[in-house]
Amino acid sequence: MDTTKKTIILFSGDFDRVMAALIIANGAAAMGDDVTIFCTFWGLNILRKTGKVPQNGGSKKTTLQKMFGGMMPKGTKKLGLSKMNMVGMGAPMMRKATKAAGGMSLEELFDSALEQDVHFVACTLSMDILGFKKEELIDGIEFEGVAAYLGHADEANVNLFI
Amino acid sequence: MDTTKKTIILFSGDFDRVMAALIIANGAAAMGDDVTIFCTFWGLNILRKTGKVPQNGGSKKTTLQKMFGGMMPKGTKKLGLSKMNMVGMGAPMMRKATKAAGGMSLEELFDSALEQDVHFVACTLSMDILGFKKEELIDGIEFEGVAAYLGHADEANVNLFI
Amino acid sequence: MDTTKKTIILFSGDFDRVMAALIIANGAAAMGDDVTIFCTFWGLNILRKTGKVPQNGGSKKTTLQKMFGGMMPKGTKKLGLSKMNMVGMGAPMMRKATKAAGGMSLEELFDSALEQDVHFVACTLSMDILGFKKEELIDGIEFEGVAAYLGHADEANVNLFI
Numbered sequence: 006m007d008t009t010k011k012t013i014i015l016f017s018g019d020f021d022r023v024m025a026a027l028i029i030a031n032g033a034a035a036m037g038d039d040v041t042i043f044c045t046f047w048g049l050n051i052l053r054k055t056g057k058v059p060q061n062g063g064s065k066k067t068t069l070q071k072m073f074g075g076m077m078p079k080g081t082k083k084l085g086l087s088k089m090n091m092v093g094m095g096a097p098m099m100r101k102a103t104k105a106a107g108g109m110s111l112e113e114l115f116d117s118a119l120e121q122d123v124h125f126v127a128c129t130l131s132m133d134i135l136g137f138k139k140e141e142l143i144d145g146i147e148f149e150g151v152a153a154y155l156g157h158a159d160e161a162n163v164n165l166f167i
Numbered sequence: 168m169d170t171t172k173k174t175i176i177l178f179s180g181d182f183d184r185v186m187a188a189l190i191i192a193n194g195a196a197a198m199g200d201d202v203t204i205f206c207t208f209w210g211l212n213i214l215r216k217t218g219k220v221p222q223n224g225g226s227k228k229t230t231l232q233k234m235f236g237g238m239m240p241k242g243t244k245k246l247g248l249s250k251m252n253m254v255g256m257g258a259p260m261m262r263k264a265t266k267a268a269g270g271m272s273l274e275e276l277f278d279s280a281l282e283q284d285v286h287f288v289a290c291t292l293s294m295d296i297l298g299f300k301k302e303e304l305i306d307g308i309e310f311e312g313v314a315a316y317l318g319h320a321d322e323a324n325v326n327l328f329i
Numbered sequence: 330m331d332t333t334k335k336t337i338i339l340f341s342g343d344f345d346r347v348m349a350a351l352i353i354a355n356g357a358a359a360m361g362d363d364v365t366i367f368c369t370f371w372g373l374n375i376l377r378k379t380g381k382v383p384q385n386g387g388s389k390k391t392t393l394q395k396m397f398g399g400m401m402p403k404g405t406k407k408l409g410l411s412k413m414n415m416v417g418m419g420a421p422m423m424r425k426a427t428k429a430a431g432g433m434s435l436e437e438l439f440d441s442a443l444e445q446d447v448h449f450v451a452c453t454l455s456m457d458i459l460g461f462k463k464e465e466l467i468d469g470i471e472f473e474g475v476a477a478y479l480g481h482a483d484e485a486n487v488n489l490f491i
Contacts, residue, residue: 009321014489016349018412021208025178025328028292032313046345047412069426076413088180088209089238099296102231106295130352133430134423151356158487159333163320165176165328166349166489171483183370187340187490190454194475250342250371251400261458264393268457325482327338327490 010039010161014154017167018047018078019087020096020111024103026167027114033163034121041161042118043154045128048167049135051115052127052142053079061140070136077135081111119145126154172201172323176316179329180209180240181249182258182273186265188329189276195325196283203323204280205316207290210329211297213277214289214304215241223302232298239297243273281307288316334363334485338478341491342371342402343411344420344435348427350491351438357487358445365485366442367478369452372491373459375439376451376466377403385464394460401459405435443469450478 011033015026030040044052056079060066066074078084086095100110109117119125125146127137132148139148158164173195177188192202206214218241222228228236240246248257262272271279281287287308289299294310301310320326335357339350354364368376380403384390390398402408410419424434433441443449449470451461456472463472482488 014349014353016346016491022178025176025207028313029176029317033317036314036317038317045349067426067429069422069429072422073426098231098234102229102235102296102298105229105231106292106298108292108296130430130432134426134432136426136430151352152360155353155357155360155362155487163317163326164487164489165326166491167178167328184340187338187369190475191338191479195479198476198479200479260393260396264391264397264458264460267391267393268454268460270454270458325479325488327488329340329490 011163012041012157012161014166015042015044015048016046018050018084020084021087022167023051023084024111027118030118030123031114034123041124041126041157043126043128045131049127049131049137050078051081052146054141054143055080058141066136073135081115173325174203174319174323176328177204177206177210178208180212180246182246183249184329185213185246186273189280192280192285193276196285203286203288203319205288207293211289211293211299212240213243214308216303216305217242220303228298235297243277335487336365336481336485338490339366339368339372340370342374342408344408345411346491347375347408348435351442354442354447355438358447365448365450365481367450367452369455373451373455373461374402375405376470378465378467379404382465390460397459405439
């Protein structure tokens with residue numbers, strides 16, 4: 006099989022951009038490609054566990070990090086739309102329209118990507134800045150910095166920034 | 168001639184991002200490249216016919232789809248700026264400044280791209296979700312899904328997400 | 330040394346997106362890559378000199394160009410965050426969190442990129458539209474149009490639009 010590699014930097018945490026990234030990743034994985042989604046800045050949100058996570062020791066969060074953590078959504082369910090968000094109404098509308106069209110939900114796209122062995126990577130520098138600990142992120146992901154991303158990108162034939 | 172291929176995913180419907188996409192596409196086409204612009208989500212707006220389009224039979228639009236259709240701009244003329252939109256004043260300012268600088272208008276860039284055989288592709292999944300029918304989009308475009316996009320991208324040496 | 334080429338179109342002038350672009354550029358340059366950052370539209374802001382710049386003769390700015398010039402930030406210090414900007418509080422918060430995490434500031438990233446010979450290119454068409462003169466932009470940069478960008482991209486193996 007002629008497998009090629011794809012990388013996506015997921016910088017955005019907007020519902021619609023995350024959806025686009027996951028649709029591309031699932032499509033490529035279905036065609037036998039090796040896909041890496043490098044989650045950085047707001048893109049890290051999709052890797053956050055929902056609910057309270059007990060701190061596993063380690064350094065305490067700063068006030069700023071607690072603020073970022075408190076304001077940024079956890080997981081895919083609370084993401085807002087990049088356009089026409091209309092006081093939070095946009096994403097639910099898009100969800101409903103997607104369901105009516107028989108499309109996969111954001112959560113189904115995410116689970117499907119994991120099942121198809123899409124590599125989700127948490128950007129360690131963004132984690133340090135925003136104060137996200139490994140135990141606050143979901144299982145089955147990798148932790149890498151920009152050098153590792155560039156290594157993947159050098160081997161890939163399609164590299165997108167979303 | 169040594170023609171290479173370029174693809175652009177046009178996710179955004181912002182005036183300035185669409186302008187950037189069309190400038191790159193025109194430049195590449197002028198250099199003999201085969202260019203595909205895959206319009207998805209808000210990028211579909213530039214492919215919409217202006218004015219009312221009689222429905223060609225087929226399934227009726229849902230209320231949600233009518234709402235999306237009513238709120239999203241038709242064609243390039245109503246697009247807003249991504250930054251400094253200032254109650255809709257941003258795009259007209261950018262248009263005026265572009266004209267004064269002797270640059271091509273968004274409509275001229277779009278027509279030029281069509282004349283240079285840039286392929287405009289409407290993402291069929293986005294169409295299904297937002298409820299856009301083929302007869303509501305302009306003539307001379309193609310209709311494809313993510314697998315077809317990936318096929319183009321695999322053959323291209325520059326792939327951008329805008 | 331096996332040097333490869335990377336290009337980034339920096340369209341955005343958002344603090345966080347500029348930061349992402351500079352982190353990638355510095356990482357690639359540190360690995361021996363030849364990196365070009367093509368600054369267009371709002372991305373031009375990072376190349377603007379701070380303070381008043383005496384006009385070097387040439388054509389006078391139009392009122393519109395003066396308005397764009399007056400509203401758009403000069404240099405990296407005044408950029409706002411793309412998300413959670415909260416009346417301008419977002420970028421200072423991100424700066425503080427970055428410093429606390431031992432990360433490089435936006436200005437350090439920019440200086441480091443220049444020292445590592447990352448090529449900063451000002452898009453001449455954007456300059457014409459927004460009315461930015463060469464003397465208003467910092468020294469040590471290049472001035473090119475879309476054709477030159479495409480030339481770089483054709484030689485590169487990673488091309489991002491940020």
